[in-house]
Amino acid sequence: MSLFKRYFNKKKYDAEHTVTWSEDMPSKGLFLKRFKRHKLAVIGFFYLAIILLCAIFAPLLAPYNPNEITDAFGEGPSMAHWLGTDDIGRDILSRVLYAARVSLSVGVGAVAIAAAIGAVLGLIAGYFGGIIDGIIMRITDVFMSFPYIMFILVVASIVGPGLTNIIIILGVLGWPGIARLVRGNVLAIKQSDYVKAGIALGYSTPRILFKHILPNTIAPILIYATSGVAGAILDEAALSFLGLGVQPPDASWGNMLSSAQSITILTDQPWLWIPPGIFILLTVLSINYIGDALRDALDPRNVK
Amino acid sequence: MFGYILRRLLIAIPVLFGVTVINFIIMRMAPGNPIDMLVSPKLPDAAREAKAIELGLNDPVYLQYWNWLKNLVMHGDLGYSMYTSEPVVSMILERMGPTLILMGTALVLGLLIAIPLGILSATKQYSKLDYIFVTGSFLGISIPNFFLGLILVYVFAVQLSWLPSGGMKEVGGDGGFGTLLVHMILPIIVLVANVAGRNIRYVRSSMLEILGQDYLRTARAKGLKELFVVNRHALRNALIPIVTIIGLEIPILFGGAVVIEQIFSWPGIGQLTLSSIMNRDYSTLMGLNLVAAFVVIAANILTDIVYAFVDPRIRKSYVGGAK
Numbered sequence: 193m194s195l196f197k198r199y200f201n202k203k204k205y206d207a208e209h210t211v212t213w214s215e216d217m218p219s220k221g222l223f224l225k226r227f228k229r230h231k232l233a234v235i236g237f238f239y240l241a242i243i244l245l246c247a248i249f250a251p252l253l254a255p256y257n258p259n260e261i262t263d264a265f266g267e268g269p270s271m272a273h274w275l276g277t278d279d280i281g282r283d284i285l286s287r288v289l290y291a292a293r294v295s296l297s298v299g300v301g302a303v304a305i306a307a308a309i310g311a312v313l314g315l316i317a318g319y320f321g322g323i324i325d326g327i328i329m330r331i332t333d334v335f336m337s338f339p340y341i342m343f344i345l346v347v348a349s350i351v352g353p354g355l356t357n358i359i360i361i362l363g364v365l366g367w368p369g370i371a372r373l374v375r376g377n378v379l380a381i382k383q384s385d386y387v388k389a390g391i392a393l394g395y396s397t398p399r400i401l402f403k404h405i406l407p408n409t410i411a412p413i414l415i416y417a418t419s420g421v422a423g424a425i426l427d428e429a430a431l432s433f434l435g436l437g438v439q440p441p442d443a444s445w446g447n448m449l450s451s452a453q454s455i456t457i458l459t460d461q462p463w464l465w466i467p468p469g470i471f472i473l474l475t476v477l478s479i480n481y482i483g484d485a486l487r488d489a490l491d492p493r494n495v496k
Numbered sequence: 497m498f499g500y501i502l503r504r505l506l507i508a509i510p511v512l513f514g515v516t517v518i519n520f521i522i523m524r525m526a527p528g529n530p531i532d533m534l535v536s537p538k539l540p541d542a543a544r545e546a547k548a549i550e551l552g553l554n555d556p557v558y559l560q561y562w563n564w565l566k567n568l569v570m571h572g573d574l575g576y577s578m579y580t581s582e583p584v585v586s587m588i589l590e591r592m593g594p595t596l597i598l599m600g601t602a603l604v605l606g607l608l609i610a611i612p613l614g615i616l617s618a619t620k621q622y623s624k625l626d627y628i629f630v631t632g633s634f635l636g637i638s639i640p641n642f643f644l645g646l647i648l649v650y651v652f653a654v655q656l657s658w659l660p661s662g663g664m665k666e667v668g669g670d671g672g673f674g675t676l677l678v679h680m681i682l683p684i685i686v687l688v689a690n691v692a693g694r695n696i697r698y699v700r701s702s703m704l705e706i707l708g709q710d711y712l713r714t715a716r717a718k719g720l721k722e723l724f725v726v727n728r729h730a731l732r733n734a735l736i737p738i739v740t741i742i743g744l745e746i747p748i749l750f751g752g753a754v755v756i757e758q759i760f761s762w763p764g765i766g767q768l769t770l771s772s773i774m775n776r777d778y779s780t781l782m783g784l785n786l787v788a789a790f791v792v793i794a795a796n797i798l799t800d801i802v803y804a805f806v807d808p809r810i811r812k813s814y815v816g817g818a819k
Contacts, residue, residue, distance in 0.1 A: 232631075334514035337789045341751030342769055346781055349773040350526045426640055430755050433642050434770060452646050453759070455661075459654045469643035477638035484634075 305363025614699025636693015
């Protein structure tokens with residue numbers, strides 16, 4: 193577990209400790225049985241499904257247009273506005289529903305980009321080894337030496353805020369973790385008989401890499417990606433909270449909370465900032481529980 | 497041992513070099529010409545041009561990088577802020593203290609909570625207590641720190657008026673140790689919730705792995721008391737990987753500082769970062785990023801050295817010439 197070993201002597205360390213996930217992958221039935229044992233993860237799964245539906249059907253579900261100015265200004269929750277309205281008369285419930293779109297698309301989009309870059313670089317580094325491996329791993333070291341949020345803030349301030357930019361920034365800066373993970377697995381899988389057989393049969397290198405090795409690293413990538421989605425949602429919320437993420441008038445859970453930096457809103461209008469905060473918390477909590485259950489259910493070392 | 501430390505330090509050099517290169521490239525990508533921030537746009541073009549040449553802004557990028565690096569290595573000079581014109585080094589040093597007080601306290605307290613709770617959780621696996629701690633740990637990692645911060649301010653500063661809502665001391669006050677402590681309580685709670693949340697499960701799983709080992713079964717079979725088995729045989733081995741946590745926590749804490757310091761108006765590195773971003777003060781940002789990266793790398797090296805000291809297997813492999 194030494195950082196030194198992990199960072200700089202990767203080859204020896206990984207080959208010893210990485211379990212080859214591909215062997216003894218649990219069957220579908222076993223997977224479901226193990227997953228269902230985590231009751232909170234099952235609850236989280238249904239919660240996320242509901243949030244996803246709300247996000248997709250936001251235009252149908254939302255009682256008002258999220259940017260429409262109604263005749264109630266800064267009013268508390270009522271029958272007409274279940275979660276109240278903000279100072280310029282926008283319906284909070286509608287804004288929260290639309291903001292779910294932002295959070296979920298940032299979470300999934302950023303991790304998809306990070307996983308694509310990380311998987312390709314990890315495959316190349318692990319499979320070819322030598323100088324290529326050394327260069328790629330030094331680059332991940334450099335990227336991982338910057339404190340993540342600080343680095344993202346600086347890049348966001350230069351590239352400019354906005355939903356698409358946030359997804360790209362979080363994706364492009366999020367790959368080193370996945371690259372390391374994939375590389376470690378490739379080092380172990382590379383030694384397996386079926387890869388050697390593929391080489392002996394004269395298959396092309398891309399075919400071996402993407403058809404034979406990559407599918408067998410999917411389980412650990414999936415587990416890592418789940419926590420990555422939770423992290424990306426939190427990062428987007430923090431960026432938007434600081435004013436460098438999704439820009440008003442577009443609603444995001446983070447920028448809705450940002451209004452609570454003013455003491456009057458914090459004190460007198462708690463309905464403006466508590467609901468988006470609770471939604472972030474529940475969404476991230478659900479994803480983390482699901483990630484934990486996935487780890488348990490997919491782990492080949494698990495014998496139960 | 498000396499060889500190990502030296503080797504470890506040498507490997508850090510290319511990484512640090514890479515950090516400066518990436519940093520420089522990103523800052524050069526920044527929109528706007530720095531000359532506009534330094535001299536009044538009202539000056540005639542010729543004067544602006546002269547100033548740009550004097551500052552080396554018209555040199556090729558690699559030459560600019562070289563001069564910047566030379567100043568840094570030879571004089572420890574990071575240049576001047578584009579916004580306040582103060583030396584970047586002194587601005588950063590001034591803000592370093594408050595951040596280190598906050599981060600250091602949070603790290604120590606967080607681990608003091610996470611380690612015993614994680615061990616308790618592991619030894620009583622699947623009990624009510626374990627369930628509560630693990631749930632708490634999930635809450636700690638899932639709650640956005642700014643949301644927790646706002647709730648704490650709302651409850652303890654606004655509703656109950658027990659604690660100050662931000663800053664390091666009262667306006668106009670001279671700020672003794674007591675005031676500092678009172679101002680630290682809320683931000684520390686937020687940071688500790690995060691640190692403890694991340695690490696309870698880590699300690700728990702590292703302890704569970706050890707508890708399943710054969711030598712513990714042997715210890716129990718010898719008829720040793722359970723408490724003795726856990727404290728003497730299991731704990732010592734479980735604590736070794738926990739040393740790594742410290743190295744992993746530091747970059748996260750540094751990043752978290754930006755948000756926490758913003759909410760609690762804590763005059764540290766994080767606040768300086770955010771104000772530099774708002775003012776497009778790229779020379780200060782570059783210095784901040786570099787210092788932060790340096791702290792992260794230094795923390796990693798230190799962790800590894802401590803790790804080598806506590807783990808006899810690693811210590812042995814580096815003593816006596818073996819690689």
